[in-house]
Amino acid sequence: MQSFQRFDRSTTLMVALLVVSFLLATFDVRSDGAGVGTTMRDGAQTLFAPLQDMASAVTRPVVGFIDALSDIASLREENETLRLDNEQLRAQLDQLASIEAELEHLRELNELEAPQNLPTVPARIASLGSSTFDHVRYINKGSDDGISLGDAVIDERGLVGRIDLVLDRRARVRLILDPNVEVAVLDQSTSQAGIVRGNNDDPLVLRMFDVEEPARAGSVLVTAGSRFPPGITVGTITETATDEAGSGLVTGVAPAVSFSRLDFVKVIVGYSPLDVESVEEELEEDAGDSEQETDEIPNGDDDTTETTEEPAG
Amino acid sequence: MTGRSIVVSLILVVGAVVAQTAVFGDGRINPFGVSPAVVIVVVLACARYLDAEPSILLGFTGGMLLDLLGGTPLGLWAMAYTVVVYVAFRFRERAEDGPFMLGLGVVGLTLLANALFLVAGTLFGERFFTNTDVIKDMVVPGFYNLIIAMAAFPVVTRLIGDRRRVRWST
Numbered sequence: 001m002q003s004f005q006r007f008d009r010s011t012t013l014m015v016a017l018l019v020v021s022f023l024l025a026t027f028d029v030r031s032d033g034a035g036v037g038t039t040m041r042d043g044a045q046t047l048f049a050p051l052q053d054m055a056s057a058v059t060r061p062v063v064g065f066i067d068a069l070s071d072i073a074s075l076r077e078e079n080e081t082l083r084l085d086n087e088q089l090r091a092q093l094d095q096l097a098s099i100e101a102e103l104e105h106l107r108e109l110n111e112l113e114a115p116q117n118l119p120t121v122p123a124r125i126a127s128l129g130s131s132t133f134d135h136v137r138y139i140n141k142g143s144d145d146g147i148s149l150g151d152a153v154i155d156e157r158g159l160v161g162r163i164d165l166v167l168d169r170r171a172r173v174r175l176i177l178d179p180n181v182e183v184a185v186l187d188q189s190t191s192q193a194g195i196v197r198g199n200n201d202d203p204l205v206l207r208m209f210d211v212e213e214p215a216r217a218g219s220v221l222v223t224a225g226s227r228f229p230p231g232i233t234v235g236t237i238t239e240t241a242t243d244e245a246g247s248g249l250v251t252g253v254a255p256a257v258s259f260s261r262l263d264f265v266k267v268i269v270g271y272s273p274l275d276v277e278s279v280e281e282e283l284e285e286d287a288g289d290s291e292q293e294t295d296e297i298p299n300g301d302d303d304t305t306e307t308t309e310e311p312a313g
Numbered sequence: 314m315t316g317r318s319i320v321v322s323l324i325l326v327v328g329a330v331v332a333q334t335a336v337f338g339d340g341r342i343n344p345f346g347v348s349p350a351v352v353i354v355v356v357l358a359c360a361r362y363l364d365a366e367p368s369i370l371l372g373f374t375g376g377m378l379l380d381l382l383g384g385t386p387l388g389l390w391a392m393a394y395t396v397v398v399y400v401a402f403r404f405r406e407r408a409e410d411g412p413f414m415l416g417l418g419v420v421g422l423t424l425l426a427n428a429l430f431l432v433a434g435t436l437f438g439e440r441f442f443t444n445t446d447v448i449k450d451m452v453v454p455g456f457y458n459l460i461i462a463m464a465a466f467p468v469v470t471r472l473i474g475d476r477r478r479v480r481w482s483t
Binding site for chain 2: 009010011013014017018020021022023024025026027028029037040041043044045048051052053055056059127128129130131132133134135136138164165172174178179180199200201260
């Protein structure tokens with residue numbers, strides 16, 4: 001009887017917690033990055049940030065060593081004694097290499113200029129998503145540093161993602177790997193426009209509509225403007241595709257950024273799609289030939305179709 | 314079960330959440346592109362020595378912390394871990410403790426947690442199933458967790474466990 005009552009109580013508790021979780025998820029999705037969910041996240045980040053920073057600082061050198069150990073696992077036939085020696089040397093080398101790579105990375109990042117010479121805020125990845133299914137990174141800068149919702153995040157290779165949650169001293173970057181992120185792109189070789197969407201993994205998916213020329217493998221895609229500043233490298237087309245049936249083409253895109261090695265990034269602050277519109281207006285006034293100019297500048301009116309991001313917590 | 318074991322369990326779960334979000338993730342330690350799910354291992358390890366209600370609340374707390382520190386809608390991991398701990402508790406009452414059953418339980422329950430998370434996430438508009446590797450991402454963490462459990466279970470047993478009941482892991 002006692003056992004039955006206990007079982008009954010635990011079932012009730014489970015159902016109650018499921019209802020709470022369901023309601024929280026519903027409110028969070030409906031509030032679209034605002035409301036009580038953000039307040040709770042802000043609180044959790046404030047509490048956990050020092051712990052995460054400490055854990056990252058302690059484990060950062062070890063992570064490279066563990067990567068090296070994974071590689072060593074595939075070379076089992078090596079002599080046992082040499083392997084032990086190798087591990088020690090490799091650990092030392094990895095630590096040195098990690099410092100050198102970090103230095104090189106910072107040098108490259110320092111030389112990196114944002115498109116249109118927009119101001120940028122350098123930042124470092126502070127923590128990761130909570131699982132394999134979570135394509136976000138938290139950076140160690142926030143609204144106190146001038147970062148705001150929607151800002152583009154880049155590294156020296158190209159587009160990383162966009163800011164989708166801003167806290168005082170932290171911000172969340174939703175990577176372009178996430179299926180909820182779409183990027184309007186231009187094929188540099190043909191100037192044809194398309195949309196790149198995340199696919200949870202490599203490769204990303206490129207869709208192009210009403211195109212006359214094929215999307216060729218190896219062609220570089222850059223942002224077309226709208227939510228992201230124009231001219232940022234997004235990736236390279238992996239397979240040639242043609243629009244045979246007139247319904248558009250679909251192909252893969254290898255992202256320019258290596259997300260597994262992401263460490264330092266820059267956040268482009270102060271960019272707004274309105275900037276493109278104001279430039280467009282100026283050009284129209286100067287040239288007096290609005291039609292010709294409009295063809296060359298990304299049209300702000302297309303923004304809603306070019307880049308959309310659906311609610312994703 | 315004592316108040317001390319609940320407090321220690323909470324500290325362990327918080328530690329696991331920090332480790333998950335700072336160390337075991339995409340871009341850090343994630344062999345073959347898949348991260349282990351450290352939090353559920355710790356929750357399951359603690360649940361062996363707690364009563365049903367504290368265990369379920371611990372699972373909910375661990376999941377909620379992951380939700381708060383992650384990028385998916387709030388409540389998804391909380392939902393998944395609550396159900397998993399409930400199932401684990403039912404399982405615990407029906408099965409004898411032993412290395413094989415525990416290993417099987419860790420692998421199976423991690424798989425269940427991931428499956429529940431993916432289904433719940435899909436219901437809330439996440440596009441998890443566009444990924445062709447989704448099955449791998451769902452299954453492999455269970456085996457990583459098995460390895461982690463071999464280290465975590467004895468530690469948790471030493472901290473909060475009843476050593477007479479689980480001799481093999483001490």
